[in-house]
Amino acid sequence: MPDKDFFEKVFWIVRQIPYGKVSTYGHIGEAIGLKSSARMVGWALNSVAGDLSIPCHRVVNRNGELTGKRYFATPDMMREMLEAEGIEFIGEHVNMEKHLWVPSIKE
DNA sequence: CCGCTGACCCTAG
DNA sequence: ACTAGGGCCAGCG
Structure with missing residues (x-):
């Protein structure tokens, strides 16, 4: 990964999350250093x-909790979008076992 | 420069 | 499942 601003790095990682997968703040933070x-x-x-x-x-x-849902247009929007991608939920949190995606660091 | 804030995370009880 | 405390880095007043 090229040396860029903090924001650029985050975006770079997040854009690589494949359809139907989720990643975590911790893993992304680790990926950018x-x-x-x-x-x-x-x-x-x-x-x-x-x-x-x-x-x-x-x-x-x-x-696996949707901590950022309150920053969307509506609190339900985040979950709706994830379910639309085929992501399973267990109660209020995502089925991490099945959908967790770990960012890979490569140029 | 100081202090507060935050879509977090870890450990302990 | 719950709370509490400490640490973390970057922006902003």
């Missing part, structure tokens, strides 16, 4: 909330 700063990842996404070129709905916390 900020091992213990998963907060920054969500923060970066917040700055581009509404940008359809970035599938921010595929990013959840380590527990």
